[in-house]
Amino acid sequence: MTKSKEDVVQEFRIQSIQEAAIRVISRKGMASATMQEIAEEAGVAKGTIYLYFRDREELVEKTFETAIGELHKQVDAALDSEGTFEERLRAMTTAKLAFFNENRQFFRLYHALKMPEGNASQQRRQKRTCQPQFRARVERVARALKEAMDAGELRPLDPNRLALILIETSTAIVLERLNEDAPPPESEDVELIVSTLLRGITMPK
Amino acid sequence: MTKSKEDVVQEFRIQSIQEAAIRVISRKGMASATMQEIAEEAGVAKGTIYLYFRDREELVEKTFETAIGELHKQVDAALDSEGTFEERLRAMTTAKLAFFNENRQFFRLYHALKMPEGNASQQRRQKRTCQPQFRARVERVARALKEAMDAGELRPLDPNRLALILIETSTAIVLERLNEDAPPPESEDVELIVSTLLRGITMPK
DNA sequence: TCGTCTACTGACCAGGCGTTCAGCGCGGTG
């Protein structure tokens, strides 16, 4: 059975609300983004949001998952592509920078969810849904690193730690680029990241 | 003139409150840390905080500045020490990991203040006080990098971007260590960071 | 045309927040 008209409307509503949530969180920050403002931004009444999401936490969770799913798709595609490890590392970094350039609003949410807020049980809940997403990214990259190590392309180092460094290096550059009025071309930063990580910063003799 | 008794009491109060603020923020997160809970943690009444800090924002600001001042001191000392660039990089990384191991409570605040919260004017105020601190760190490291580049020790790359990568790499490892139940010895992570950055991850031929 | 059904609304509520300030206790002074 194809989608009924109701389903289409419902999906549209959910998407509008999630996009509004991302925009408001990006403007005000995670904690100061109110349901009222998200509703206004989405062009619906506050009560309507509660027809589609149980509460604020669920809205944030689902919104995060939807958006990060897109990032995962793009980065995984880059990692799964053909080519040398260097080429794939470059593709992955390019994908990430491009994603956050297109979806710069989402970065606030991404950043905020790294450290959960609220009382102990809220933190546990938030951790249960968000940490696996970050962890999955790390593990996916670690797997690629492990393969390259086994193939003798990379030095044998802790793949998980290295994956973390790879990921957070580009995250740091993304954050800096978002703060800059006129960031350099993406390709320049990609080259810097890739070349630093691959060859290090010391002068070759 | 030496410190009067009143000054000593006052400094003690301020310090107690700031330490309490850091602990509560570390537990609950920036946004959910309430003045009530900070007061309880410090063993004073809510009103007392307002004798020493104009409002919540000022408390957070001053607390951040005090704590990050300590970090700056330690890292600068490492950077200013004698030795090769590699030795100083190692010292700096060690200092940072050690600082956040001692002051793990502070990391939440450090992380939260990278992205300001609230309405536009609050964000501007927060940016004015916190961003210079982060920027100062980057510039201090960039200067050290520039010198090493001029001395031919390092490849000629953008010192500011490189400083960012250096700093955020260790920040990422700090965050990971804080999330781990039994992190590896600090020295292991220091070695990984230093060796990765200096020599890259590729297998030397 | 009228009744029914349902997605949507927004005034309302309880609770929690930052901030204030009248008043308290207490060490020092005459």
Added chain:
DNA sequence: CACCGCGCTGAACGCCTGGTCAGTAGACGA
């Protein structure tokens, strides 16, 4: 002992929030 003066207190206040739900508008079928 009476009287300040001062640091501190915490009840009270006003505001704002997430969440609720009685009511509305409009599509639809009879």
